[in-house]
Amino acid sequence: MEEKLLVELKNLISIFSSDPNNENFYQVPNYQRPYSWNKENISELLDDLFTAYGNSRTEEYFCGSIVLVENKSDGRNDIIDGQQRFTTFTIFICFIKSLFFNQLTNKNKDIINEAIHDRYEDSKFRLRFRTDDKNENDYEQSIVLKDGIQFDDSIKENQIEKKVKNNRYLQNAYYIKYFFENLISRPENLDINDFVDFLMNQVVFTVIKSKDTSNAIRIFNVLNDRGMPLSPIDILKSNLMTSLDVEDRKTFKAKWDSINEKVNHRFDFEDMLQSYLYYKIASNPRKRIDEELLDIYKKENVDSLSAINEISRFSDSYLEVMESADKYIYILKYLRHTIYWTTILSAAKYLNYSDFEQLKKNLAAYYFQNWLAGATIARIKQTSFNIISEIKKKSSVKKIRDLLKNNLEKYKTTQDYRTNLESENVYHFNWCKSVLFVYEYFSTDNDNANFLPLDKNIWIEHILPETVNSDSPWRKDFSQEEIDELTHCIGNLTPLSLRKNIQAQNYSFDKKKEAYGKKDNIATSFYMTQQILAETTWTPEKIRLRKAAVVSKLNEVFELQ
Structure with missing residues (x-):
């Protein structure tokens, strides 16, 4: 008989809490690759998390899937897929305990403690999450045991990898610390209890549990297969076509296929459509691309044929930018986060922005300064969205330059990039x-x-x-x-x-x-x-x-x- 999988949508409090019917203890099996997330991964996850928290504290924030298999030898759940996020959230929870425990309500103290270890026993054997044997000591001694994470305040953000060597868990704890410090230095200061409520109740995973390792690995392969039957792009196309009659569907499909073929000849259709979405909303997407765009078209009262015509015109601008034989476009392509500059410049072309050349040069300067300074995506994201908004308003290039300049001065980015550029290494x-x-x-x-x-x-x-x-x-x-x-x-x-x-x-x-x-x-x-x-x-x-x-x-x- 084929095994029945247990598939549930679970929030963090249910994943980490004690359950009399199910031992909620987890571990990374030794055959898994080691914990490898870095500063950039931490920044992206936490920036998205705090964006979701800021936008709506009552909506669920979906973090993907976790594939588990029951380890019959010790009663724990082996993590087959999802260990990078799972490990990071565990470090995050330990960080909250280490720095904010005295500010928590008694209820939240119990929740945080129970997420780290069994409520009845806090020894290493009853830790809620254990990593692989090779890295066990680094993780346990620096993150969860003794008195929690012991931060050295003399270690600056740009010194972490140099001063905290060979311990990715502790390195990432420091990156979390600096992210928090940047956050709570803002006027609206963080209510830590409100945030813990959001974190534990609204952050959700699809938890898939199997009793057989080989079956769990098959599930992992299916989830990570690029050939999944329906992507968000497919769903968008299908929904837009649904409202059309037979003849208009033919027109729509021909237009869609033409755009797809034209873009995919050298670039990626999904990347172009993502830039189009960023242009439309000028903010961080809160939903899948199909849901976001369909909501926009509904609010704007835009029919499907008008929508595909707008996408077509935007794609022409996108291709004009991407295919430019231009030194500044060439160097922008070396950047890690291409979505921001491609959206800004494609929007500028689409809207016939008058100071395109100077805008292009300033973007190259801004993004390269941030890259060389070691800045994360969190530092450039909101400024990038602000620029998109200014482009849509046809604001002067001087106003946009001032936005960039203010951001660089706020974080001393220019000073840091020059220091790194002139360094010995x-x-x-x-x-x-x-x-x-x-x-x-x-x-x-x-x-x-x-x-x-x-x-x-x-x-x-x-x-x-x-x-x-x-x-x-x-x-x-x-x-x-x-x-x-x-x-x-x-x-x-x-x-x-x-x-x-x-x-x-x-x-x-x-x-x-x-x-x-x-x-x-x-x-x-x-x-x-x-x-x-x-x-x-x-x-x-x-x-x-x-x-x-x-x-x-x-x-x-x-x-x-």
């Missing part, structure tokens, strides 16, 4: 290659440059090698202190094709120049690498001069216009 930042490409685009007057993709065929070359042995000829010009200072700074880095990088290796400067030049009768195509060929030596002073030149050019690009 630029090579280890995830934006390193993108920034070198920015310099490559803007270090010449060539307006017909081709887009440089961030693929594995282009490496970042260290001119002074990463490894300098004691008998290396580089030791003649560089002390160990200078090697430590300069190896990974931006003045010592240059883009190089994979083949050239392999050829260059740890050679002397002369041999490296030979590889950069015409070895195999193929010269490097990168302008900033060709600049190296004009140098006869490579010394600490040369690296510092080159660093200053590169930083100066990048600061020009990343300055608000």
Whole structure:
């Protein structure tokens, strides 16, 4: 007989509370991948969570699914899918206990305590959630046992990964702490008891429980299958067509298919439609894309044919932006959160915004400053929505520039990005290659440059090698202190094709120049690498001069216009 699955929509209080009919204890099985969420994941989840809390404290906030299988050996539930969010919410609850416990009502104290451990026993064996064996000690000692999370207030936000090494649980607890500090510094200060009520009662998961591991893994694969039968886009299309007669349905479908084919030729139809949604609402979506757009059309009294015609016109503007052979569009494509700039610029094209060129340059400067400063999505989100609103009102580019400037000044973003750009360890930042490409685009007057993709065929070359042995000829010009200072700074880095990088290796400067030049009768195509060929030596002073030149050019690009 086929097993009957238990599928329930549960809020956090029911997931974490004691249930006499069902032991609500959870663990990550050892075969699962480790906890891997980072600063960006934390920021996105909490920003969405607080947006939902701010919008409506009585509506449910859906957080996805959790797939469980009963572990018969110890009575716990193995988490097959959903462990990243589950772990994060557990850290979040422990954070609330560590910093706000004395401010909670007795009822909320009991709720928070019970979410962490069994109400009758607080030993490690009765923790509500346990991670895998390998990471168990890090998690338990730093997050849930003893006196809870012990924060060191001297650790700044940009020092967390450096000061809190090899413990992702504690790192993320610090990121939660700084998110909260940014939040409660606002005038409307947080009512912690009201928020705990929302968190425990309105945050919901679809909990799917199986008694068989192989069956649970099959469920996980189905849930994560990209070929699910009906996406929100399909549902939107179906609902819009429902109200039409037979002939109008044909017209609608032909238009829809034409847009789909045109966009999907080089980009993604869903990404374009998401930009269109952001343009329409100029705020964070609270529902699925189909529900949001259908609500909008109902409020605006827009019929289905008018809706598809508007989507078509917006898609033309979207494609015009995305297909532009333009240096600023090229560098914007390197950003992690493309939805904001694509929406703003597509809306500007769609509405024939008069200062498009200056707007484009300011967006590149703003988003790159935030990226290089290590800012999360929470810092740019609301400002991005405000800009969309201003574009729709045809506000001046000066007003938009002031919005950007105020945001940068509020968080000292410009100061932080410049510090990181001039640091000794630029090579280890995830934006390193993108920034070198920015310099490559803007270090010449060539307006017909081709887009440089961030693929594995282009490496970042260290001119002074990463490894300098004691008998290396580089030791003649560089002390160990200078090697430590300069190896990974931006003045010592240059883009190089994979083949050239392999050829260059740890050679002397002369041999490296030979590889950069015409070895195999193929010269490097990168302008900033060709600049190296004009140098006869490579010394600490040369690296510092080159660093200053590169930083100066990048600061020009990343300055608000």
